[in-house]
Amino acid sequence: MAHQLLSSVNLSLDNFLIWLAPLLLLLLSIKLVLSKRSSRLPPSPWKLPIIGNLHQLGLLSHHAFYNLSKKHGPLMFLKLGQIPTLVVSSSEMAKEIMKTHDLIFASRPVLKATRILLYGNHDLAFAPYGEYWKQVRKIMVANVLSMRRVQLFHDGRKDEVLHLINKIVSHASSHPLKPLNMSRVMFSYTNDLICRAVFGEVPRHQEGRNEIFMEMIEENITLLRLFHLEDFFPSLRWLDSLLGLDERVKKNFKKWDDALSQMVEEHKKKKNDGTDKDDDFVDVLLSFKNDPNLGFSLTDEHVKALLVDMFVAGTDTTYIAFEWSIAELVRNPDVMKKLQNEINGIASGKSMVDEDDLNEMHYLKAFIKEVLRLHPPVPLLLPRESMENCQIGGYNIPNKSRVLINCWAIARDPKVWDKPNEFIPERFLNNSTDFKGQDFEYIPFGSGRRICPGMGFSVAAIELTLANLIFRFEWKLPNDEIGGVDMTEALGVTSRMLKNLYLLPKPYF
Numbered sequence: 001m002a003h004q005l006l007s008s009v010n011l012s013l014d015n016f017l018i019w020l021a022p023l024l025l026l027l028l029s030i031k032l033v034l035s036k037r038s039s040r041l042p043p044s045p046w047k048l049p050i051i052g053n054l055h056q057l058g059l060l061s062h063h064a065f066y067n068l069s070k071k072h073g074p075l076m077f078l079k080l081g082q083i084p085t086l087v088v089s090s091s092e093m094a095k096e097i098m099k100t101h102d103l104i105f106a107s108r109p110v111l112k113a114t115r116i117l118l119y120g121n122h123d124l125a126f127a128p129y130g131e132y133w134k135q136v137r138k139i140m141v142a143n144v145l146s147m148r149r150v151q152l153f154h155d156g157r158k159d160e161v162l163h164l165i166n167k168i169v170s171h172a173s174s175h176p177l178k179p180l181n182m183s184r185v186m187f188s189y190t191n192d193l194i195c196r197a198v199f200g201e202v203p204r205h206q207e208g209r210n211e212i213f214m215e216m217i218e219e220n221i222t223l224l225r226l227f228h229l230e231d232f233f234p235s236l237r238w239l240d241s242l243l244g245l246d247e248r249v250k251k252n253f254k255k256w257d258d259a260l261s262q263m264v265e266e267h268k269k270k271k272n273d274g275t276d277k278d279d280d281f282v283d284v285l286l287s288f289k290n291d292p293n294l295g296f297s298l299t300d301e302h303v304k305a306l307l308v309d310m311f312v313a314g315t316d317t318t319y320i321a322f323e324w325s326i327a328e329l330v331r332n333p334d335v336m337k338k339l340q341n342e343i344n345g346i347a348s349g350k351s352m353v354d355e356d357d358l359n360e361m362h363y364l365k366a367f368i369k370e371v372l373r374l375h376p377p378v379p380l381l382l383p384r385e386s387m388e389n390c391q392i393g394g395y396n397i398p399n400k401s402r403v404l405i406n407c408w409a410i411a412r413d414p415k416v417w418d419k420p421n422e423f424i425p426e427r428f429l430n431n432s433t434d435f436k437g438q439d440f441e442y443i444p445f446g447s448g449r450r451i452c453p454g455m456g457f458s459v460a461a462i463e464l465t466l467a468n469l470i471f472r473f474e475w476k477l478p479n480d481e482i483g484g485v486d487m488t489e490a491l492g493v494t495s496r497m498l499k500n501l502y503l504l505p506k507p508y509f
Contacts, residue, residue, distance in 0.1 A: 042077040042086065042395040052079030054232065059491055062379035065089065066409035075393050077401075081232030083109075085402045086386075089409040091416060091441040096392050097384070097403060098440070098448035106449045109385040109402050112228035112240065116249045117220060117256065119305040124453065125313055125382060135294050136306065141453050143284050150456045152279070154355055156196045157461055161468050162352065164189045168473060172505045179478045179502035183323055188214065190319040191311075193461055198310055199263060200280035212259065213311065219252045220312045225492040260304040281310065310454070316494050317377035318458045323497055324375035325368065325466055327485045328423055330475055330503065335425060338363055343471045353467040355460070361467060366428035368462055369442075372435060374423060376444040379408035379495050384450065407443045408495070416441045474506040 045068055047053055057080075058064035065087050069076060074090030088094050097105050107129035114126040124140055127133040143149070164185075171180050191214050192202045202210065228245060230237035240246050267282045285303045288294065329336045342363045347353045358364070384403040389396065412420040418427070433439045435455070437447035445452040452458075469475075477484055488498040 040395055042075040042393070042397075043072040044077045044079075045072055047079055050081075052081055053085075054080050060489060061404075062406050062408040062495075065380070065404070065406050066412070069406070069409060075395060077395075077397075080402070082234060083232055083402050084398055084400070085404060086392075086397055088403065088405045090413060091410050093393060094405055094407075094410060094443060094447070095440040097405060098437075098443075098446070098450075101390055101392065102448040104388055104390050105384045105386055105403055107385045107387050108450075109231075109383055111224075111383075112230040112237070112245075113220075113223045113226070113249055116246075117223065117253050118308055119301045121305075122302050123305040123309040125309050128385075129387065129449075132296060135296065136302070137453065139285070139288055140306070143288075144281050145453045145457055147456050149284075150460050153197055153457070153460075157193070157464055158352075158354070160189065160193050160196055160202070161465055163192070164465070165352065165468060165472055168469075168505050169507050172473075172507050177504060179504055181500050182326055182503050183497065183500040186322040186326070187315070187319045189465075190322065190461075191217065191315050193318070194311055194314045197314075197457070198281045198307060199267075200283075212255070216252060216255050216259070217312050217315050220256075220308075221316055221492060221494065223249050223252060256308055257304065260307055261300070263307075264300055264303060282307070313452075314454055314458070316496075317452075317454075318461060320375070320377040320494055320496055321368075321371060321458070321462050322465065323501060325371045325462070326469070326475070326503070327487065327497065327501055328367075328371055328374075329470070330477055331485050331487075332423055335367065335423070336470070336475070338425075339367060339470050343467055347467075347471055353464065353471050355464055358463050358467060361463075362429060363425065364463065364467055364470075366425040366431075368459070368466065369428040369433075369435065370423060370425040372444040373411045373417075373442060374421075375495060376407050376411065377494050378444075379406070380493075381405040381407055381443070381446050382450070405443075405446075407446075410441060410443065413441065472508060474508065476504045476506070478502060478504060 045053055045056055048055060056064060056068065056078075065076070066089065069087070069089035074088065074093045076087040076089070078085045078087060088097055108121070108126050110121060110128070111126070114123075115121055118126055121127050122132070124133070124136055127136065167185070168180065188210070191210060195202045195210065195213070223245075226245065229239050229243075264282065264286070267280075267286060271283070271286070282303070285298075285306060289298045289303075291298070329339070342361055343353060346357050346360050350357075381404070384405070386397055386399055386401045386403065388399050391397070411417070414420050433442050435442055435444050437443065437445065437451045440447065445455045485501065486497070486499045490496040490498040
């Protein structure tokens with residue numbers, strides 16, 4: 001009987017093992033499949049040894065990435081030197097990065113030029129995500145670049161627009177009339193506007209001071225564009241010194257530091273003398289130096305880093321919007337006529353358009369939106385960096401991946417935009433799509449935690465300035481070359497026009 005019982009047990013064990021073996025095999029297979037899926041990276045173009053995909057960037061990276069995305073999809077994983085890089089080219093994937101997983105992708109990579117020029121990345125645009133960035137962002141959003149502050153700057157904007165009009169009128173009265181370099185005029189005007197907001201005045205009385213700021217801004221933009229080995233091959237950072245780039249960056253930083261230190265000291269002196277009106281950006285920032293609620297000590301270096309941000313980003317991106325806007329005006333005479341009719345109908349009888357008039361100018365607002373769609377000032381939004389592993393679109397995105405969002409490509413997606421490469425302001429009439437970060441098919445200012453905090457300041461300036469340039473002047477190309485504007489983009493982080501725009505202004509009155 002014992003023998004029969006033992007045989008029965010052995011038989012049951014054999015049956016169990018026969019049943020268990022395929023189950024274990026199935027479970028192992030599922031685990032292998034899931035493991036493979038969890039480690040699956042997004043599609044990637046072919047790579048070369050050492051440099052990875054660097055050779056595929058081309059002269060204009062946003063164009064190159066757009067062309068690669070047509071073949072490899074809206075989510076691509078590249079190796080730029082030693083840096084794992086995610087390139088995003090669709091509104092759906094952009095939403096995943098900037099909304100669904102916004103916190104994971106809220107940080108910035110540390111880049112060579114920004115680390116030196118921005119006091120160890122203690123600015124707002126390039127500061128890594130953390131307590132310092134959160135506190136500084138609160139200061140900037142609530143006190144420096146708030147809509148209340150934008151509205152308070154109304155008189156400053158109006159004065160600078162009037163100064164611009166007078167400058168153009170003076171040029172138009174010269175004989176013989178020569179083409180006006182509008183690129184240079186608008187760059188100088190935008191820099192004046194930023195100076196007025198930051199320092200409370202434009203130092204026109206100080207010979208050459210404004211020119212120095214413009215030169216430093218231009219050099220910053222160039223330095224951000226240059227190829228720094230450290231940014232793509234961290235292990236070879238020592239070679240940057242041998243190539244001379246370190247000294248060039250440090251030289252421009254020294255210029256910025258000297259100029260801004262002088263400005264900050266002047267504001268402190270005025271405050272002590274009781275002669276400061278306390279109405280500019282420097283005063284607001286200095287008022288937080290001893291704030292016990294910050295959780296850290298806001299130093300002069302922090303203030304200067306934030307000021308460099310405002311000068312470089314504020315001047316360059318706003319100027320770029322002006323330049324492309326005026327170029328599109330003269331290339332599209334029918335659009336210009338519609339704008340003239342709208343603006344003249346609202347501001348007729350006035351010497352200049354006031355900000356109260358702008359709310360009724362729907363075609364002007366649609367025009368500006370279309371300019372920012374086709375010509376976003378920063379075509380590849382400032383790079384982000386992932387802070388942990390993440391799943392996007394079924395793919396695994398490793399920690400410390402650099403993320404580039406191609407808003408230039410997203411704004412040309414034929415799945416979203418009808419005739420995406422044509423300039424059609426009418427597409428934004430009776431259309432709720434806006435650039436405030438909630439419509440991911442249209443993100444010229446970004447979205448999420450890292451959305452551009454200066455959006456309100458920039459848009460207010462663009463609307464008032466363009467309305468007055470259209471209201472007060474007739475604009476023509478030299479020799480009436482309709483459509484003869486060279487729309488080629490210059491190389492760089494921002495999308496300037498390659499060639500300066502020369503026009504003939506004729507005052508209406």
